[in-house]
Amino acid sequence: MVDECWAIIPARGGSSGVKGKNIKILGDKPLIGHAINALQEANVFEKVLVTSDSNEILSVAEDFGADVYLRSNPDESNSFTMPDVPVMSYLKSVPSKLRPKFCLMVQCTAPFVTSESYQRAYNKLLKKEHATIFAAHVAHSFLWQRELEDNPDSKWLPINHPFSERVGRQFSKVRQINETGAFYGFSVNAFLATGHRFFSEAFPVLIEGDELIDVNDMHDWEFAEYKILNKRS
Numbered sequence: 001m002v003d004e005c006w007a008i009i010p011a012r013g014g015s016s017g018v019k020g021k022n023i024k025i026l027g028d029k030p031l032i033g034h035a036i037n038a039l040q041e042a043n044v045f046e047k048v049l050v051t052s053d054s055n056e057i058l059s060v061a062e063d064f065g066a067d068v069y070l071r072s073n074p075d076e077s078n079s080f081t082m083p084d085v086p087v088m089s090y091l092k093s094v095p096s097k098l099r100p101k102f103c104l105m106v107q108c109t110a111p112f113v114t115s116e117s118y119q120r121a122y123n124k125l126l127k128k129e130h131a132t133i134f135a136a137h138v139a140h141s142f143l144w145q146r147e148l149e150d151n152p153d154s155k156w157l158p159i160n161h162p163f164s165e166r167v168g169r170q171f172s173k174v175r176q177i178n179e180t181g182a183f184y185g186f187s188v189n190a191f192l193a194t195g196h197r198f199f200s201e202a203f204p205v206l207i208e209g210d211e212l213i214d215v216n217d218m219h220d221w222e223f224a225e226y227k228i229l230n231k232r233s
Contacts, residue, residue, distance in 0.1 A: 001189070004046040005102035005122055007039045008090065009066070010083040013054030017217035022052075023060045024221075026111060027228035031215065032057065034111035036064040041115035044122040045104065051090045069093070083107070084197050091188055102129070103188050105197065110135075110182035111224060112210040118183070121205045125185040128203050135182035136204035137212055138175065177204050180212060 011022045011032055023030040029037070032050065039048045050061035051069040058068040069090045087105050102125055104118070113135070124133045142161045148154035160176065183205075184197045191197065215221050 001097065001099050001101055004100040005044065005104060005125065005185075006047040006049060006100040007045040007104045007106055007118070008087050009035055009039075009048070009050045009061075009106045009108050010086045011050055011052045011054075011057050011061075011108055012086075013052060013057060018215065018221050021215060021221070022054075022057050022108060026215075026221070026224055029064075030060050031111055032061060032108040033064045035106055035108035035113070036061065036066050038113060038115045039104075039106065039118055040065060042118035042122065043115075044119055046100065049090070051086050084191075084195070088192060088195065091192060099188050101188060102126075102185060103191065104183055104185045106183045107181055107214070109215045110180070110211065110213065111215065112213055112227070113182050113207060114211060117205065117207050117211060121183055121185050124203060124205055128201070129187060130190070131186075131201035131203055132198050133185040133203050133205055134197075135180045135184075135207050136177040137180060137206060137208055139178035140176055141178070177206070179204075180207065181214065182207060182211070 009032065015021045018024060022032045026034065036048055039045055047067055049067040049069060050058060051071060052058050053071045055070065058070060061068050071086055071089065073089065083105060087103070091099060091103065104121060104125070121133055121135070143159040144156045145159055146154045147157050186197055186199070190199050210227055213220065213224055213227065215224055
């Protein structure tokens with residue numbers, strides 16, 4: 001194991017929401033290029049790597065200076081498989097003595113996450129090296145769930161806002177955050193040993209504004225395009 005942190009982007013070829021979105025041009029570059037450039041500009045990752053089942057995606061990633069890894073198992077690239085799986089598969093392909101101590105798993109569908117946020121993620125990971133760090137933003141939502149999930153007529157109960165303490169955001173006694181999915185950082189050894197991105201403690205790295213945009217469908221894509229055009233004007 002080497003004392004390094006690698007940024008790994010899992011990017012499968014299939015996409016139902018936006019066809020070919022990972023290499024579709026957003027502004028002046030492919031969607032995946034935004035994430036690669038921001039990670040490179042953070043200047044804290046010894047390697048920025050893209051793992052994919054698509055040679056076309058990997059070719060684009062190489063054009064942006066990323067290392068690439070072609071997946072051999074098609075089951076790692078279906079729409080049901082969590083991104084943990086292909087990232088884990090790649091890390092296992094690296095000889096143990098050459099593996100990095102830390103990894104930042106990055107979703108390229110959040111194109112506006114800044115290099116500064118990636119730097120903050122890296123720095124927090126160094127301080128919390130036995131925990132998982134994750135992208136999040138401050139939220140204040142009133143959440144509900146059925147008392148009896150199998151009964152459609154069951155009453156609904158508040159989860160995080162007791163009837164007696166229903167207050168506005170500015171008066172809330174606790175700080176609530178929402179996990180965005182933009183990135184996760186963790187110890188490689190712990191990740192491989194447990195098989196999941198969350199294995200002990202977890203700490204958020206807060207992002208905000210345009211960084212929260214996550215491209216999943218055409219509405220998201222059009223909104224991202226609008227944001228880029230608005231920044232240029």
